[in-house]
Amino acid sequence: MNVLICDDQAIIRDGLALLLRLEPDIEVVGLARDGAEALELAAQQQPDLILMDLKMPGINGIEATRRIRARFPAIKVLVLTTYDDDEWVFDAVRAGADGYMLKDMPRDEVIKAVRGTVEGKTFVDPNVAGKLLGQVAGSQHRPSTQLTAILTGRETEVLRLLAQGCTNAEIAARLHLSEGTVRNHLSTIFAKLNVTDRTQAALLAVQHGLGSS
Numbered sequence: 001m002n003v004l005i006c007d008d009q010a011i012i013r014d015g016l017a018l019l020l021r022l023e024p025d026i027e028v029v030g031l032a033r034d035g036a037e038a039l040e041l042a043a044q045q046q047p048d049l050i051l052m053d054l055k056m057p058g059i060n061g062i063e064a065t066r067r068i069r070a071r072f073p074a075i076k077v078l079v080l081t082t083y084d085d086d087e088w089v090f091d092a093v094r095a096g097a098d099g100y101m102l103k104d105m106p107r108d109e110v111i112k113a114v115r116g117t118v119e120g121k122t123f124v125d126p127n128v129a130g131k132l133l134g135q136v137a138g139s140q141h142r143p144s145t146q147l148t149a150i151l152t153g154r155e156t157e158v159l160r161l162l163a164q165g166c167t168n169a170e171i172a173a174r175l176h177l178s179e180g181t182v183r184n185h186l187s188t189i190f191a192k193l194n195v196t197d198r199t200q201a202a203l204l205a206v207q208h209g210l211g212s213s
Helices: 010-021 035-045 061-071 086-095 107-118 126-138 144-148 153-163 168-175 179-193 198-207
Strands: 002-006 027-032 049-052 076-081 099-102
Touching: 002 010, 002 035, 010 027, 010 107, 027 035, 035 049, 035 061, 049 061, 049 107, 061 076, 061 086, 076 107, 086 099, 086 198, 099 107, 153 168, 153 179, 153 198, 168 179, 179 198
Parallel strands: 002 027, 002 049, 049 076, 076 099
Antiparallel strands: none
């Protein structure tokens, strides 16, 4: 898997690159100092995943994530930052980030998050997950029937498993479907819910009570 690292601190960029290059299945294809450089390298290298810092001069990580997700929807963006303030978290998710990790995570967890995100899983640091769920619990929501009313029964089942963190392969196995059928269902679900990625769909599902086992 090809990974691009974007961070304005050279010691962080180089440290992450050294860490990832120890893994035989991960190749670091570029190092960006800011959001503008990340956009340029994303176009050139087409990485599978970008490790994105947030607070950077010029184009910050949130704006860079938004532009990258719009131009290159196949590229995953995993935020890796020191910031866990509510607005940073919510803005990153709204911009289309596939996961949100803090820089004090153990090495093994960072590697696990990188691999999992490329595979389609959504990784959120436990310290950040509470903020997201708290925002969901504390806000006004539409009744879940309004969401399920626009989805078929099968689409609702697929969305529920997605919200539980299942990969396409795991959803296919549980529902006895092919992975291609699962991908087709997800494309339809994203269109019906007016979202662009798995993270946004999963958060909407939790908001409407579809994330429980």
